[in-house]
Amino acid sequence: MRVAVLFGGRSGEHEVSLNSAANVMAALAMLPEKYEIAPIGIDREGNWLLSAEAHQLLSQGQPLGGYEPSRALNAIGPSSVRPVDVVFPVLHGPYGEDGSLQGFLEMAGLPYVGCGVLGSALAMDKVMSKRVLRDQGLPITDYVWFRSAEWSPLVRDDVEEVCGYPCFVKPANLGSSVGVSKAHNAAELETAVQTAARFDTKIVAERAVPDAREIEVAVLGNDDPQASVPGEIVPSREFYDYAAKYVDGTSELLIPAQLPLDLAEEIRRLALKSFQALDCSGMARVDFLLSRASGDLYLNELNTIPGFTAISMYPKLWEASGLPAEKLVDRLIQLALERHAQRSGLSTASE
Ligand SMILES: Nc1ncnc2c1ncn2[C@@H]1O[C@H](COP(=O)(O)OP(=O)(O)O)[C@@H](O)[C@H]1O
Ligand SMILES: [Mg+2]
Numbered sequence: 001m002r003v004a005v006l007f008g009g010r011s012g013e014h015e016v017s018l019n020s021a022a023n024v025m026a027a028l029a030m031l032p033e034k035y036e037i038a039p040i041g042i043d044r045e046g047n048w049l050l051s052a053e054a055h056q057l058l059s060q061g062q063p064l065g066g067y068e069p070s071r072a073l074n075a076i077g078p079s080s081v082r083p084v085d086v087v088f089p090v091l092h093g094p095y096g097e098d099g100s101l102q103g104f105l106e107m108a109g110l111p112y113v114g115c116g117v118l119g120s121a122l123a124m125d126k127v128m129s130k131r132v133l134r135d136q137g138l139p140i141t142d143y144v145w146f147r148s149a150e151w152s153p154l155v156r157d158d159v160e161e162v163c164g165y166p167c168f169v170k171p172a173n174l175g176s177s178v179g180v181s182k183a184h185n186a187a188e189l190e191t192a193v194q195t196a197a198r199f200d201t202k203i204v205a206e207r208a209v210p211d212a213r214e215i216e217v218a219v220l221g222n223d224d225p226q227a228s229v230p231g232e233i234v235p236s237r238e239f240y241d242y243a244a245k246y247v248d249g250t251s252e253l254l255i256p257a258q259l260p261l262d263l264a265e266e267i268r269r270l271a272l273k274s275f276q277a278l279d280c281s282g283m284a285r286v287d288f289l290l291s292r293a294s295g296d297l298y299l300n301e302l303n304t305i306p307g308f309t310a311i312s313m314y315p316k317l318w319e320a321s322g323l324p325a326e327k328l329v330d331r332l333i334q335l336a337l338e339r340h341a342q343r344s345g346l347s348t349a350s351e
Pocket of ligand 1 (some may be wrong): 141168170177178180206207208209210212214241300301
């Protein structure tokens, strides 16, 4: 089976994706009798690169200038060396994790790993996901959202009233903590909004969970998803920002998280419920914030293409649950094929 592994992409998480993809490919390479890997790199301009060019990108080589949309179609279409059987997108953030690529693959009729169009789009947009999660009675923090162009003293008053200080300000559609800041006062809020506005026109401000523990659960499956044991991240900095995630490499992962048994079970139940609420399939990492102060638990976000780097929680949680990386990627591909077969079997007739 020929597996196209897609990585890089036009997002703030380009580098993280390269790192994740290298790990996914290493896992696939452990099953050489089953899988042939076709690496497809996407440079920062959006060009799809094959074989040697893809490898060059993976090793942080220079991207080519300019964007040629036809290269995307050629990469997976009939003119490639041999058509691919399944696509494994390892793209984090916009243009990869947000449903746009998934829609493109649906149109191309190709099975692909992970969530479909709706689940990807809902999970990517922090405003939309909060709405759906809240509708399902899942616990989320108080929040305010606005378009960056609407930012005004009036909106600031609203943020101060609903969220108070400290509060978190985030671009609605991104990940890896890019553009996320914690504001302790009005001046910092101003700067935080300017920062977030560099990455998205839609901005979310939310109440900070006091003294939060970061608990994460890995979910795997389609119609009958399974939840891993919860893990905990102990950030090396004030919060789990980009540097704590990828630069220092000193944030600690505790697997399993030290939690009372009933709380751990409740967290797994909520992880599955939110996976289903957002219409996810294949995989997602569900992130919680648990207040040390009050014991209150909040759902922070779902990541539909979680990090797969050597220090990433998603593969580590499954490893701890008895599924090593090569079995995990194998299962993900199987789930992609199952969902594709299921959808292909649906009637397209009008009666
Ligand atoms: N409401 C909050 N209360 C406390 N900490 C938060 C809150 N929101 C975000 N954080 C901190 O900021 C980090 C990044 O925020 P998150 O919403 O997960 O963005 P991203 O999608 O970029 O990962 C979280 O891992 C956590 O450390
Ligand atoms: Mg996060």
